[in-house]
Amino acid sequence: MNGLNAAVLATIPSPDRGVWYLGPLPIRAYALCIIAGIIVAIWWGERRWVERxxxxxxxxxIAVWAVPFGLVGGRLYHVITDNQKYFGPGKNPLAALEIWNGGLGIWGAIALGAVGAWIGCRRKGIPLPAMADALAPGIVVAQAIGRLGNYFNQELYGGDTTLPWGLEIYRRVTPEGREDALAGVAIDHTPIQVVHPTFLYELLWNLGVALLIVWADRKFRLGHGRVFALYVAGYTAGRFWIELMRTDEATLVFGQRVNVFVSALVFFGAIAYFVVARSRGGREDVAAVRTAHPTDGEPVEPGETPSREAEAVEEDAEKDKKNSSESVKPE
Structure with a gap:
């Protein structure tokens, strides 16, 4: 215990709770962090998209399609890979729907979110790789913000440590006296454990990946999905070693956490795409590769039905031409 008390002198305290109440309405830190991350990703993605x-x-x-698909995909991946938390003797299967208590798998979120983005891009006549490149830095920063939710939930941490940045874990209880790390409140600030803050390691890594891909994009004018591929490769490289440090319950494959293998597979897939897509050249001209779309939102091939923007430009040009010819008509 003396060693634990000494370590506490230079450690990171945890919040005493992750949920606040406005009357009967629960305000959950995890949900707020996810929402904040989505807002940042859309705002930054919008700026980058206009610049391109x-x-x-x-x-x-596009976010109207991608965000709901991503949330569903993230939850599905979490429930599938951590099914022992929700199914089996003494478990509550309905808890699998309680997304506000944490549990979003990034692999499922990206995979199904990409499907939603593809649907949105198809309806708008936008090339998905170009959109993905614009969104990539904002997505990884959103992931960093989302990791703050794990901090409030006292989850996703590693083993015991005496390092000065160790994270204090408190015992939380509900008003009924039941221990609950998510919905409870710390009864005091005496840590029951000091651990590696792996959520913080991933947060900082993600911010570093964002800086890397922004720099690479500006220097090499990456396009055709290569910025997104670089983001995926950078993120999975960090997730691989961080996953090895985590001690929370997880599904094991060959004695290792399933996400260790997923990280490695996705990393090599991203690197392969990055190399292959190089043959497509530099950054694409978004305006040139955009397909036109009529008023119902369904895309058509270039040269068929022009987009509303193109029709407006043509109409203005015709009016200007008509007015010009009338102004020079002899009296």
Whole structure:
């Protein structure tokens, strides 16, 4: 115990709770962090999309499809890979729906979120790889913000440590006296454990990945999905070693956490795509590769039905031409 008390002198305290109440309404830190991350990703993605030749507001239109798909995909992946938390003797299967208590698998979120983004891009006539490149830095920063939710939930940490940045874990209890790390409140600030803050390691790694891909994008004018591939490769490289440090319950494959293998597989897939896509050249001209779309939102091939923007430009040009010819008509 003396060693524990000495370590506490230079450690990171945890919040005493992760949920506050406004009357009967629970305000959950995890949910707020997820929402804040989504807002940042959309805002930054919008700016980058316009800089690359896109139209303002299109990222928000795509997010209407991508965000719900991503949330569902993230939850599905978590429930599938951590099914022992929800199914079996003494478990409550309905808890699998309680997304507000944490549990979003990034692999499922990206995979199904990409499906939603593809649907949105197809309806708008936007090339998905170009949109993915614009969104990539914002997505990884959103993941960093989301990790703060794990901090409030006292979850996703590693083994015991005496390092000065060790994280204090408190015993939390509900008003009924039941221990609950998510919904409870710390009865005092005496830590029951001091651990590696692996959520913090991942947060800092993600911010570093964001800086890397922004730098690489500006220097090499990456396109055709290569910025997104670099983000995936950078993120999975960090997730691999961070996953090895975590001690929370997880599904094991060959004695290792399943996400260790997933990280490695996705990393090599991202690197392969990054190399292969190099043959497509530098950054694409978004305006040039955009397919036109009629008023119902369904895309068509270039040269068929022009987009509303193109029709408006053509109409204005015809009016200007008509007015010009009338102004020079002899009396």
């Amino acid at each position: 030749g896109g139209i303002k507001g299109e990222v928000t239109d």
